[in-house]
Amino acid sequence: MQKKWYLTIVVLVLMVIPFLYNPAPQAAQNGDGIQWMAYEEGRKRGETEKKKVFLVFNADWCRYCLKMEKETFQNPSVIAYVNRNFVPISVNSDRQQAIATKYKVTGLPSTWFIAENGAMIGNRPGYIPPKEMLSILKYINSDSYQTMSFKTFVEKNN
Numbered sequence: 455m456q457k458k459w460y461l462t463i464v465v466l467v468l469m470v471i472p473f474l475y476n477p478a479p480q481a482a483q484n485g486d487g488i489q490w491m492a493y494e495e496g497r498k499r500g501e502t503e504k505k506k507v508f509l510v511f512n513a514d515w516c517r518y519c520l521k522m523e524k525e526t527f528q529n530p531s532v533i534a535y536v537n538r539n540f541v542p543i544s545v546n547s548d549r550q551q552a553i554a555t556k557y558k559v560t561g562l563p564s565t566w567f568i569a570e571n572g573a574m575i576g577n578r579p580g581y582i583p584p585k586e587m588l589s590i591l592k593y594i595n596s597d598s599y600q601t602m603s604f605k606t607f608v609e610k611n612n
Contacts, residue, residue, distance in 0.1 A: 488533050488542050493553050496543035500568065506575070506594060507568035508540035511547045511554055516562040518581040529584035532591070539595045567594045575599060 491499065493509075500507040512519035526532055536542050547554035547562060557566060557577075565582060567575040575594060582590065593599055593607045602610075 486533070488527050488536050490542050490544040493543055493545055493550065496541045497568070497572070500541040500570065501572055503541065504570045505539070505541050506570060507543055507566075508536055508591070509543045509545065509557075509566040509568060511545050511557070511559045511562060511564040511566070513546060513548045513562050515548075519563040522563050522581050526582055526584045526587050529587075532584050532587050535588060535591050535595075539591070565590075 496507060496509075499505070510522075512523070545553050547559055547564075557564070561579050563581065564577060564579050566577040569575050576599065578590060589608055589611070590604070592611070593604055598607045
């Protein structure tokens with residue numbers, strides 16, 4: 455009798471685990487979050503639609519990647535701004551090592567910006583809180599990075 459209960463508990467736990475450790479948040483699954491794309495599709499779309507690419511490298515085990523997913527990428531202002539102005543691409547650096555190597559990613563999370571023509575604009579390693587992320591997105595999207603430092607941009611826009 456105890457074996458039966460034990461087996462039932464094990465099966466139930468195994469059924470619940472995928473819901474607890476699902477890397478894609480519920481909002482994104484419902485179409486309410488950032489509309490992440492695969493790398494190749496996103497790069498092509500960026501060039502076709504003449505939009506900048508917002509490229510984020512992450513991994514399932516990365517604590518700060520998960521923090522950025524829960525805090526920054528669930529922020530309604532960040533979601534709206536990214537979906538409206540960028541082609542968002544998410545790359546799991548463990549599963550897509552060749553792409554991570556191409557960008558010389560050495561730490562996670564790592565956020566990259568790519569111009570409409572495919573040229574690299576720049577990158578920002580590490581966790582980025584929502585308010586700072588929104589400022590960076592506006593700085594890149596407005597092309598202000600071509601004429602002023604980020605610090606100057608933030609001072610002018612606060």
